[in-house]
Amino acid sequence: MSNNDETTSRASSRHLAHLAPLAATPLVFLTVTTHDRRRILGCREAHEELAAIWTRSAEHDGWFVGNYVIMPDHIHLFVRSAWESRRLSDWVGMWKSVSSRTLGRRLGLEGHVWQAEYFDRFLRSGESYSEKWEYVEQNPVRAGLVANAVDWPFKGQIHELRF
Numbered sequence: 001m002s003n004n005d006e007t008t009s010r011a012s013s014r015h016l017a018h019l020a021p022l023a024a025t026p027l028v029f030l031t032v033t034t035h036d037r038r039r040i041l042g043c044r045e046a047h048e049e050l051a052a053i054w055t056r057s058a059e060h061d062g063w064f065v066g067n068y069v070i071m072p073d074h075i076h077l078f079v080r081s082a083w084e085s086r087r088l089s090d091w092v093g094m095w096k097s098v099s100s101r102t103l104g105r106r107l108g109l110e111g112h113v114w115q116a117e118y119f120d121r122f123l124r125s126g127e128s129y130s131e132k133w134e135y136v137e138q139n140p141v142r143a144g145l146v147a148n149a150v151d152w153p154f155k156g157q158i159h160e161l162r163f
Helices: 044-061 088-107 126-137
Strands: 027-034 063-070 074-081 114-123 155-157
Touching (some): 027 126, 074 126, 088 114, 114 126
Antiparallel strands (some): 027 074, 063 074
């Protein structure tokens, strides 16, 4: 999967009572693409399903999702792990698997939903996070989907992630 998996490995225990402050773990910028760039995500149902999975993942898997934008054929999200969490590749694989089943049912999809690979990049500063978010937030405008980024309905923030 990802080259950064080894650096994001954590103990297998998922007890959140023993978490170190989240700021001590790296902030990761992820891009995940649909299989064959199918334009299936730019809808309320996909947004609801993904946001629900990501919301539960903090407690279940030790991964916290900050800002995200769901485009019709890909997703950008910023995440941070707790000290005791799944490896990044395992976590991404989990939510891709769960969302494939639920989106398949809700949207009547057949075949694969997600590309096998994903892109991840560790961010080194708060400035980098801000710059990346500003760029990502403008994706729907650059794609001609809305005139103003604030009008794109398929974005949000689940947890506030700080440097």
